[in-house]
Amino acid sequence: xxxxxxxxTLTRExxxxxxxxxxxxxxxxKLSMRKLAASxxxxxxxxxxxxxxxxDLIRAMxxxxxAEMFPLAPLDDPKAALRAHFVALRxxxxxxxxxxxxxxxxxxxxxxxxxxxxxxxxxGSIAGLSEEQAHHSxxxxxxxxxxxxxxxxxxxxSEDELDNIAATxxxxxxxxxxxxxxxxxxxxxxxxxxxxxxxxxxxxLVGMDDIAG
Numbered sequence: 001x002x003x004x005x006x007x008x009t010l011t012r013e014x015x016x017x018x019x020x021x022x023x024x025x026x027x028x029x030k031l032s033m034r035k036l037a038a039s040x041x042x043x044x045x046x047x048x049x050x051x052x053x054x055x056d057l058i059r060a061m062x063x064x065x066x067a068e069m070f071p072l073a074p075l076d077d078p079k080a081a082l083r084a085h086f087v088a089l090r091x092x093x094x095x096x097x098x099x100x101x102x103x104x105x106x107x108x109x110x111x112x113x114x115x116x117x118x119x120x121x122x123x124g125s126i127a128g129l130s131e132e133q134a135h136h137s138x139x140x141x142x143x144x145x146x147x148x149x150x151x152x153x154x155x156x157x158s159e160d161e162l163d164n165i166a167a168t169x170x171x172x173x174x175x176x177x178x179x180x181x182x183x184x185x186x187x188x189x190x191x192x193x194x195x196x197x198x199x200x201x202x203x204x205l206v207g208m209d210d211i212a213g
Contacts, residue, residue, distance in 0.1 A: 063109030
């Protein structure tokens with residue numbers, strides 16, 4: 001006699017784990033409530049015991065990704081903590097290619113609220129920054145990491161594709177009128193300035209020191 005193995009209980013945790021995994025593999029645009037329910041072995045109505053609707057699901061998925069940033073570091077050295085934090089946040093967002101856009105477009109959940117509180121405290125702990133300067137510094141740091149990840153996500157070209165694009169652009173530009181652009185393209189192709197994320201992050205942090213006096 002065959003004994004049926006009972007299905008694991010459906011919980012919010014299981015729903016979010018499955019949803020994040022599905023979006024990581026297939027893309028957020030392919031995720032639907034019906035497909036998610038089927039992947040868990042349940043009818044779609046079962047999901048609504050754990051999330052209100054798809055926007056609520058996406059908000060919770062984004063917060064689930066944000067929770068990967070915990071524990072947040074102590075602020076004995078706020079500038080060093082901020083640098084390490086935003087380097088780690090980039091890694092987390094790149095591990096979930098759909099998440100950066102949601103980070104920019106959804107209302108935060110509990111984990112993200114805690115991250116924002118920590119970020120604001122860290123920026124506000126840098127000696128000499130006025131309240132206005134701290135406000136703008138917080139946005140500059142977040143805009144850098146989210147914007148960088150988004151740009152890389154929407155421009156996923158191979159090296160050969162980038163070479164072809166560069167060749168096309170070079171044909172359109174006047175060497176006398178656009179000499180700096182052409183040189184900039186060569187810099188990208190030859191990689192002589194290296195990977196830009198941490199370099200620009202450091203420029204922002206150094207700039208915060210400069211305006212703090």
